[in-house]
Amino acid sequence: MNTLPDIHLSDHLILLGGRCQLSFKDILFIEAQRSYTVFWRVNGEYVMTSRPLGWYESSLPDYLVRVHKSYIVNLNYVVSFKDTTIRLIDGRQVMVSRRRKSFINKFLRAHLNI
Template identity: 40%
Template structure:
């Protein structure tokens, strides 16, 4: 099992993220806590909900479930029949049934935009 470090909230004038955003693969919410899962190293748990960070993220982040925000730059593959997204660090994120149509469209647009 992966170890998780806990970080206290930083003052408002500092960067709200414990890692550079390009290094964040998945953000996992649980109540009033958010776990940041980076590309390398240990996860960090903060005492703020996902909603706090959602509006501060760049466009390459997408909320795919009540408890998950993913970095589209780290998507390895998508399995529509399972409504699952495989991240390049091995995490498998299941997309909520209600969000799937929107997520599928946004993933297609993101792939087209990043290839062009």
């Protein structure tokens, strides 16, 4: 079976062989689930692809940041950050790895006044 590759453009991704166009600004967070990646949208919908999270990481804008081995978060939608947990605008909580905690804390304080 021949599948089309996902395409990375300047302001969005074309996923699932062209069947789904996903704007970066509509991504709330991205979650790794084994060898799959789930793109959670701000509106509550999601898109699942059969590529690993790392495959997408290098083509994402700066405000989509890896905070854990299993999560990339859109920093524009962060409401709070405490200990190792980020709370997003929809109330979901995402874990931040100990290794990335200091960087995320400094970034959020400097850019978002959190």
